[in-house]
Amino acid sequence: MTATIKDVAREAKVSVASVSRALNGGGGVTPVTAQRIREAAARLRYVPHSAARSLITRRTHAIGALLPDLHGEFFSELIRGIDLEARSHGLHLLVSSSHDGEEDAAAALRAMQGRVDGVVLLSSPHVDAAFLKANLPDGLPIVLLNSDVKNGADAVLNIDNFAGTYAMVRHLVDIGHQRIAFVGGPKDNYDARQREAGFRAAMAKFLPGEPVRLLAGDFGESSGYVAGRELLVMKIRPQAVFAANDTMAVGCLQAFKEAGLAVPGDVAVAGFDDIPIARYVTPPLSTVRVRIAELGKNAMELLADLMDRPGRSAASVHTLGCDIVVRESCGAHRRGATITTTKKIRHTSSR
Amino acid sequence: MTATIKDVAREAKVSVASVSRALNGGGGVTPVTAQRIREAAARLRYVPHSAARSLITRRTHAIGALLPDLHGEFFSELIRGIDLEARSHGLHLLVSSSHDGEEDAAAALRAMQGRVDGVVLLSSPHVDAAFLKANLPDGLPIVLLNSDVKNGADAVLNIDNFAGTYAMVRHLVDIGHQRIAFVGGPKDNYDARQREAGFRAAMAKFLPGEPVRLLAGDFGESSGYVAGRELLVMKIRPQAVFAANDTMAVGCLQAFKEAGLAVPGDVAVAGFDDIPIARYVTPPLSTVRVRIAELGKNAMELLADLMDRPGRSAASVHTLGCDIVVRESCGAHRRGATITTTKKIRHTSSR
DNA sequence: GGCGAGAACGTAAACGTTTTCATGGAAGCT
């Protein structure tokens, strides 16, 4: 049906080897014959059979992206970043998303076996060293996103949750807040734990005397709402609430609105993520922005590096900084200011 | 390095042919030997080399999704729908997104040549019959999303923009609005054109005497804002504004808010898409919901059908209905009501 | 003019499957 390298060879009156050489640019073929071969190939609309090629070269020129059950902006921006960068490397992108169970993710990872030259994996709680060991064909380069460092992976890339939270607390303190409460995320979530750690560290640093006010949350809007209501009944109400993500912050806003509390007049609110909605709620939400597409791009760059390097390269850990986005909900003087906590990707360690 | 079918054959003391038969379940092998082979395979962690397999079977067990430069919810939900359905068919998903130019999309389509068994293509303005003819390896099944019908593609699946707009206009009329303005989208956008057509048809039907008030827009928020300001200076102000998408409706809201106009008291507003933000603006936006994940799922189902059928199957056109979501911005009596314009996927024509 | 070096090109093996065809043996039937 479709033309093969043999057809091109016949058409150009050379051997298949010369066709391969001419088209892959390896040299060892006269410019004039190379030209003849290229013309023949074009005439026949020849496209190399990628399966045949990967059978012998043992390269698929594809990478896999394995993602948990994500929604919305985060998912799309991450894919966009990865895809763009992958394309610039001439790589295809195999996506497998919406995994929740451990077994589900394991199956997806195994299914990619042999179809990809590398993997970008956004970790869920159950992805740990043991999981990877069991399901990862060894030798397959992998970049872990937002994961605990002690995994045995080749490279790990994290959002700098700690620095982001830290910087936001500093800002809240700067503009005069002292009694600051924090609404945490799921216990098994890596981001959530890091954000809480950042909060604790910042409080200890800037407001050593203050008690650490922690409320439970699960990253869902209703858990933010519940947390908001809890704050309402406290005898001494905090002056500011910092939610571990925007969704919960929106829930808080809702609770305060219902109770007739003015934001930021009566209580300030801040979130984390800068989801699109953050700009549109009333008042607009101050938050910590994560440059997600850049995260994806960086992950892909790391993976490309790993794939180029022949042997097992050294494991490395990288961090991508966040931006503080000051809108109205935190009661700042300046409006629309953006403060970058870390300018570029930071190379934390490499051994 | 990794085990091949030969290793398994040696381990199980049979020929490679028997291994292939046993593992692919084709029959022609005794239960007891099959068991022995399966055990040997498991022991060696054998995974078939997919390139070698596709070389001979001429099937890749992958499908491609080709998407223009999309953002946010639409992108992620669509991929989710396609991915979930693809997985249930045992197919992998190759994603290529963020194309804007025609040449860009053409290159991506050609790059998928031989790597996929079928394609889901969300069309951009430049994707037409000629484009497909030129860049699509013939015989490759393809499902077109949101595309003009006269393409020579195997199957086309559209959002029922027409019915959605029509139903929303009917609702606006039902609750008492008469002077209704419409903010259109880009001229070269298929969805935008269909929505405008639906608006015209509904107006002609329900309010035959009324003039058709059309404002230009480009689906961007600022174009909605501009349209809103235009409305403000009209001598006879419309009672309702129906924007061709939510983003523009949000822009309108902003313009009205600045001008001190009450929504829906002074003017009602409605949008299209039900983007996540729609619930959070003040007042919450009435809109037409598109079930995007379902769109992706249906597209994948159609594609799977096409791939199963051996010969060129008949071209067909399908439509997926929308839901009217009544919130506060349109001034309805009921709150939070949802009206489905078309229950299930509708099979419009098949030849 | 003979010789050697190096480049251009061809031959064939190899990659890991699936599948067709041949072969052998067991079982069923008369």
Add this chain to the structure above:
DNA sequence: AGCTTCCATGAAAACGTTTACGTTCTCGCC
């Protein structure tokens, strides 16, 4: 018992590349 039939199994071809290796050809140099 002899024949046929059927089924499990094995051998080998085929899929379309890349690449190691050999061969030939050209050219420069003595």
